[in-house]
Amino acid sequence: MAHPHIRLLATGGTIAGNAGSAIERGYRPGQIGADELLAAAGSLKLAATFEGREIAAIGSQDIGWAQWNALHAEIVSAMADDAVDGIIVTHGTDTAEETAFLLDLTLQAGKPVVLVGAMRPADAVGSDGMRNLANAARVAGDPVAAARGVLVVMSDQVFAAIDVRKAATGGAEAFRGFPRGPVASVTPTSLDWFGPPDRIGREARFAWPGALPKVPILTAYAGMEADAVGCALAGGAQGIVLAGLGQGNAAGPVIEALAQAGVPVVRSTRVDQGSVDRNLEVDDDRRGFVAARGLGPAKARILLQVLIASGIDRPETMQREFDRR
Template identity: 40%
Template sequence: MSVLFVLLFSFAVAEARGPGLPNVMVLATGGTIAGTGSSSTTVVGYTAATVGIETLLNAVPELKTVANVKGEQVFQIASENMNNDYWLKLAKRVNALLAQDDVDGIVITHGTDTIEETSYFLDLVVKSKKPVVIVGAMRPSTAISADGPINLYNAVILAGSDEAIGKGVLVALNDQINAARDVTKNNTSTADTFRTPELGFLGYMQGNKPYFYRQSTRRHTADSEFDVSNLDALPQVDIVYGYANMNRVAIDAFVAAGAKGIVHAGVGDGSLARPAVEPALDEARKKGVVIVRSSRVGNGIVARNGEAKDDEHDFVVSDTLNPQKARILLMLALTKTTDTKEIQRMFYTY
């Protein structure tokens, strides 16, 4: 996708909006941003997903000054309970809304535990260049210094901005803008938990305006080959974690349970324990299970034919995707093909 095309598309969308405020739809799914605690100092042990969308929006009256905002409660869950069915429902609703001329951008409020997974899933299946921004909070709405309101305010500005057009799905908290593909939760409890290790933020929110300094070079959203419009389910893909003294029990169990793919979160450069693990993965592959080598490290490229002879084993490597995101790409890849060479191409493309 050329830079010129993005600029022309951005200009066209801006012209279509006219001189008024952008129209931003806020889809609520629950999470800490919609959570409540027993007191104003409760920031641990609170209850997530208790506050509805209208209450969230009414708590930030300043939203009316930056966008024409409407809200919709898609579902109400703590994000550790996120599953494939919720993803499919959310993706289809996002695509339906973005196809409307009266929607310029979408904000999704979400729990932080799986925000990186939902954002990457949407990055692969949203069929529009209009902005989609996922936002959450690390403190419940009842806390003294709740971060939800300012995060939501910034997210609406970002979703309504020309600058965010064509940038893919964005994750915006703590005045920082991250790309869905690369962001990960980095701390269990601090407000600056979302980071893009090594590659860095896309930009910042400052003074009611987004500032971008880089963008992802990987294919996403409108340029993606994946389509979930006619899908009612996704293939079963599971993750096996590597560790010292690892055995094959988990691999065999997932295969017996019907896994179509397994992501191995190996040590180091995706290394496989021998003789415990490598033979089990080989046997799984011979049964048709697609194997992806990833790493538990969290940074860097998993090298093909590096710590394993991937060509001989007919394995796929995850490139820089962490295990949880490799699982998402593998699920979507398996909706199109079981050819490992083609799946490897996808991992180097997305």
């Protein structure tokens, strides 16, 4: 049986980073190109064949519309190529959850799409990059992975894009999933799914937008004043996500300013995990807010941007999209 053929799309990040020393804390992301990554992977003798393409060579803190637009186009092209069985995207860990979720919302369930990164640069002692890449190849080469949406592989675990988040600033096991944990465990020689696929034959949830609207995240804090809302609107905000206290709350004047903002408002939470439900502490029905439910602020922003770009602006319609899994 022929090995699966995987197209690797490189965007930079720590997995492609060098520190110049095995024990140096600082490093430069995006120093290793796609060909060099694949040459290193070739020494592992993985049960797959590869080709690589360079999308960007940046730290993921700098990723934005230009890179997302190019990346989406390359993935669509790879899905249409009969010679390609799966797609791997190497990516920095800081915004991997946002890229994965944006792609998950806008790609059909055609071929496996797997994001992978590393918490330690390539030349660091104990670097996790090559093992994560080998694990990603195992997942991207499994046809069953195609019916599970976009996936993120880190530290011998597989996460669904809608669940995954970076939960620690350091350490190889920095990623978690909420409300589900990992959907599979993986090693370079094994892959164990924890449940059946749920995306069989599913088309893309949204069309790829021509652009993404400006949507800032306002983080609530004790003593926060309402002028933060005015500043966001003055800066051209077309929607606002509140990273609120507890159940997505904020000081009364802030809540009232958001209710009068004239743009869609989604209440999420600055708490590490948990659901923000409608009308629990805030009267969403009266104020026209949307509750983020299980999405944290970063992914709530992505979904709100896609909804606005798709012409969806009624709170009740937006809420149905935030309620979906």
